[in-house]
Amino acid sequence: MKEIKPGTVYIIGAGPGDPELLTVRGMHILQQADTVIYADSLIDKQILSYCRSSAHIVTSSDHHLDEIIGVMVQAVQQHHVVARLHSGDPAVYGAIAEQMRALATHHIPFEVIPGVSSVFAAASTLKKELTVPGKSQTLILTRVEGRASELPQGASLSHLARFPATLAIFLSAALAGKVTRELLDAGFKESDPLVVAYKVTWPDEEIIWSTVKTLSEDLRHHRIHRHALILAGPAIEEYASDIRSRLYDPAFSHLFRQPQEDKRGTTT
Missing domain, CATH: 3.30.950.10 (Tetrapyrrole methylase, C-terminal domain)
Known part of the structure; x- marks a missing residue:
């Protein structure tokens, strides 16, 4: 298992809602996180069930960017494992670019954990x-x-x-x-x-x-x-016709499979 480092911010894609669709890496980070900042207006609170009871939980819907960064900086200075939870995958409409720039400005190490997009x-x-x-x-x-x-x-x-x-x-x-x-x-x-x-x-x-x-x-x-x-x-749309890809067509060859007509010597 990849190391989870104190003094690091982990930007985690929480997935579409179901806590079981969180990645294993994301779950492990939440289980060890000292500070968790989560998008409470977009994420099912059940996801927090992975967190320790002692974790400091901060909502982000009522904070602007500078305040959120301030929480991260303070937590990192305390040598915390910091989890920043975003809905879905943070790369899509996650507004994480501005957070990553601010973390880089403060010389704070961070890692992005992908999530399942809606x-x-x-x-x-x-x-x-x-x-x-x-x-x-x-x-x-x-x-x-x-x-x-x-x-x-x-x-x-x-x-x-x-x-x-x-x-x-x-x-x-x-x-x-x-x-x-x-x-x-x-x-x-x-x-x-x-x-x-x-x-x-x-x-x-x-x-x-x-x-x-x-x-x-x-x-x-x-x-x-x-x-x-x-x-x-x-x-x-609902298609009545039988639309099939060529990948599994018996007459279609690729690196791992020859077409049936070549193997049998007859046309299928």
Whole structure:
């Protein structure tokens, strides 16, 4: 097992909600952590069950960046193992870049522990493959522009949705009307299906099948405006035809397998 070092900050992806989806590395760090700073508005409190009773628990929703860094710096000066818990995988909409820069400025060692993103948890719950041969071989993780998020030029949902890709639309449930407008601008039809994965893997998880046209109405009906991921694109549709990859096709050869027609001397 890799060493867990006192005087180090561990930025941990807590996963989508289910404590059992935390990585083993993340669990081991929480079990040894002296100080834990966690995104309490986004993470199921059950994740804290891995922590020692003596651990100092700090919420981050009511603190700004300088205050959070201050807690980390003080804890490291006390030679603590510090766990900074983020929801999902911290590399996606985790706002960790600014924290890592601040830690580097203070010459504080840190490590990032990946987590299960809600997009993959949603696919698992839906029993869907997000990359379907001949339909979608690209997955786009994006969001619509909001009050706290300015998008670069050319990165709007209406632009990205023109590609034959599966769209995982984060942090946009409160802007459902804008999601609908931008999908329609991109060429989606009003009847095209969407999936809303609300608090996926939490005890109160909801999976809502909607359409481009009815998205706002369905979210209002279910009183959902946060903790939700919207999935769109050809991969989420129900296909009647038997779509198969070539990887396991008996006539397809690769490094580890010859096609059946070569082994038998006949065409399959």
